[in-house]
Amino acid sequence: MNGEDFRSKLREFHLRSKEQSSQESRVILEDEKKMNNACCVKLYLEDHTIGNLTRMNLLKQKEVTFSGYRQIHPLQHTIEIKVQTNGSIKPYDAIQKTFQDLSDEFKNLEEEWARKVAEKEKHQMKLEI
């Protein structure tokens, strides 16, 4: 992927959201017309990191019957996530819940990492003495 292009896109995006002094949204929602209980989310300036993470964690929910993602074009910095649920919850809510869960999980991991590093450093200090 063209890195310099990505840098300038990110810069443009930051400048735009600063000018408007409101949050610029990177998300475009599209209802799926041909399918029930399905939606398509386009994420600007994201790649497989978020795509795969969201897809796999969406599949963890029992209500989700399908989820998949793709990068629309290798030169476009946009991914598209499609979700279908069995109708007991809305697809948007399924996505929101996934992000909430992931956010909590990363918070836990951060704390755990900091704790483990401190422990390990202490242990190594002791060994040196």
Add this chain to the structure above:
Amino acid sequence: MYKYNFEQNSQHRIEILELSDEKCKFSFEGDLSIANAIRRVMIAEVPVMAIHFVDIIENTSPLSDEFLAQRLGLIPLVSYAADSKMYDWEADADSIDDQKTKVVFTLRQKNLNDAPLEITSQHLEPEFGQVGEMAIRPVRMFSPINGKEVGIPITRLGKNQSVHVRCHALKGFGKMHAKWTPINIATFRHEAELNFDHSQTQSLSLFEKQSIRDSCPMNVFAMDANQDLIVNAIEKCVFCEECIRCAESMKKPRLIKMQHKKNKYIFTVESAGQLKAADIVQKALIVLRKKVDEISQDLSFAQQQQQI
């Protein structure tokens, strides 16, 4: 339809195996998708500083201007301060010298002697005096031979040749250019799971046990007090199957059963010098959380707008 078999609400666990400033090894118990996200973010999305624009005032060195700029860009800069609010994306070549958005280095050398002069990263001088731990400066490199500090070579000057350049270091991440990647290596692999067939272990002689123990190049096995073969350091196993071949040569092909342990991965992270290895992981986790939070905010924003 294919449905993945997940452990519901699986708990993540981290265990640090090795830790130094440059290198960190840890085991991660949890989801593959999360492990891979952490790896990808460490490689491509942890922000650090690197020289991005170079004003060439004078260059009579043997290297062309573009070549010189490229070499300057690849010098790793210690960037402990890079994730704070200090350095922002808005910086550009034409933006005024602003300490908040960039760090400027000057390099001004002229060789007046007959002997060639090696220009290294040690000759880069920060323009606004940066001091202390948090300063943005080129990483220090030590000679492997005598341990003396040597800089990273940039170019060499013959007699009466000179360089005078100003370098603007900006924040960026690996997705934009590899010079902003804070790591040399970030990989993960499965942990092995070794099981002995206990009906066969009893018939092993002491010599056979010892030869299985010694067949492993990574010293995974050990003997316990009862002279029984035990698995001592499973995280070292590299799936070379030497132990299985050794057992086969003893006509006991099903003695050791080896498989990938599910949901447990061993990470190796090696820093390139910009950040400490442990900090890279920490920052990767923060970047991921912020990303997820931001998207979920944007999503609810977009949803609200659509309903109106």
